[in-house]
Amino acid sequence: MLTHAITPDPRYQFAAEVRAGLTKNPQKELPSKYLYDDVGSALFEVISVLPEYGLTRADERLLRRHAYEIVDQLPRPVIVAELGSGSGKKTRWILEALCSRQRTYYCPIEISRTALAMCERELRDLESISIVGFEREYLDGLLEVAARREQDEHLLVLFLGSTIGNFDRPAGTKFVREVRRILQPGDALLLGTDLLKPIPELIQAYDDPLGVTSAFNLNLLARINRELDADFNLQRFKHEARFNPEARSVEMHLSSTRKQTVSIPAADLSVSFDEGETIWTESSHKYSRHEILQLALATGFRCQAQWIDDKWPFAENLLIAE
Numbered sequence: 001m002l003t004h005a006i007t008p009d010p011r012y013q014f015a016a017e018v019r020a021g022l023t024k025n026p027q028k029e030l031p032s033k034y035l036y037d038d039v040g041s042a043l044f045e046v047i048s049v050l051p052e053y054g055l056t057r058a059d060e061r062l063l064r065r066h067a068y069e070i071v072d073q074l075p076r077p078v079i080v081a082e083l084g085s086g087s088g089k090k091t092r093w094i095l096e097a098l099c100s101r102q103r104t105y106y107c108p109i110e111i112s113r114t115a116l117a118m119c120e121r122e123l124r125d126l127e128s129i130s131i132v133g134f135e136r137e138y139l140d141g142l143l144e145v146a147a148r149r150e151q152d153e154h155l156l157v158l159f160l161g162s163t164i165g166n167f168d169r170p171a172g173t174k175f176v177r178e179v180r181r182i183l184q185p186g187d188a189l190l191l192g193t194d195l196l197k198p199i200p201e202l203i204q205a206y207d208d209p210l211g212v213t214s215a216f217n218l219n220l221l222a223r224i225n226r227e228l229d230a231d232f233n234l235q236r237f238k239h240e241a242r243f244n245p246e247a248r249s250v251e252m253h254l255s256s257t258r259k260q261t262v263s264i265p266a267a268d269l270s271v272s273f274d275e276g277e278t279i280w281t282e283s284s285h286k287y288s289r290h291e292i293l294q295l296a297l298a299t300g301f302r303c304q305a306q307w308i309d310d311k312w313p314f315a316e317n318l319l320i321a322e
């Protein structure tokens with residue numbers, strides 16, 4: 001796999017965003033994209049097989065069952081760009097269906113080098129595939145893929161796993177509109193969205209009894225220690241998952257178990273925490289199926305088809321650019 005690497009200094013960028021997030025008042029924050037370093041990407045793979053986290057299995061079931069039906073609704077020829085591919089395991093079903101009809105160019109776009117490497121290992125055995133990975137942020141990567149396509153080629157953009165839920169609703173709409181701007185009429189976006197379900201089920205999915213999600217969340221502080229020479233004591237923070245009814249999202253926080261001060265030399269920052277004060281690290285917004293039809297209309301797409309899982313409410317939505 002060819003990999004195009006990020007060019008700006010990532011450590012400097014990380015330090016700047018940590019500084020900006022931890023000096024926010026009253027709610028300290030850290031961007032969720034930094035959850036995914038080597039350790040975080042490996043832990044996410046474990047989360048995806050936990051019994052409490054039904055989301056990945058639902059997404060996978062829908063892709064496995066409907067891959068040929070999905071592919072039949074796409075124009076030809078098509079090249080595939082996947083935003084935040086992770087390990088690419090579920091993508092295999094779509095790529096297999098596509099490869100059975102044409103040689104397929106697949107471009108995973110990932111901020112995590114580890115995830116890109118896993119993705120290549122996972123999918124390289126497919127016949128008739130060329131994989132070119134982009135170690136980039138979503139839209140930068142998508143612009144590059146779009147610029148490389150031939151005139152007669154359409155684009156299929158995959159945004160699976162309900163990763164769109166990490167944006168709040170206005171930001172999610174803006175993001176899909178930006179994706180649409182890069183596309184041409186007839187191009188497609190296959191969007192996975194987790195649907196609202198009872199709150200206890202949602203909380204368990206983000207706070208499993210084995211503590212894997214807790215480790216995934218705490219690893220963000222460990223990463224700041226490793227990469228920015230900080231002195232977070234991981235014993236003094238605990239993972240929390242909360243449902244925010246107004247936003248219809250599950251929020252992950254790291255709560256300080258005591259009054260303390262942490263030093264982050266590479267971000268030129270010393271930051272104080274009160275007992276019980278939290279750092280907000282991720283949101284996972286939940287949708288209704290109807291909302292996705294509205295999202296499509298508001299962003300220059302039409303929803304061509306929607307498939308819903310029968311075990312874990314989750315929708316796979318095929319949006320076509322108007």
Ligand SMILES: C[S@@+](CC[C@H](N)C(=O)[O-])C[C@H]1O[C@@H](n2cnc3c(N)ncnc32)[C@H](O)[C@@H]1O
Nearest residue numbers: 033036084085086110111112115137138160161
């Ligand atoms: C929730 S995981 C989902 C992975 C996979 N799509 C799935 O459904 O299992 C989100 C993935 O997006 C990547 N990611 C997060 N923010 C990103 C960004 N701004 N640009 C590119 N990739 C990003 C992460 O590294 C991670 O692998």
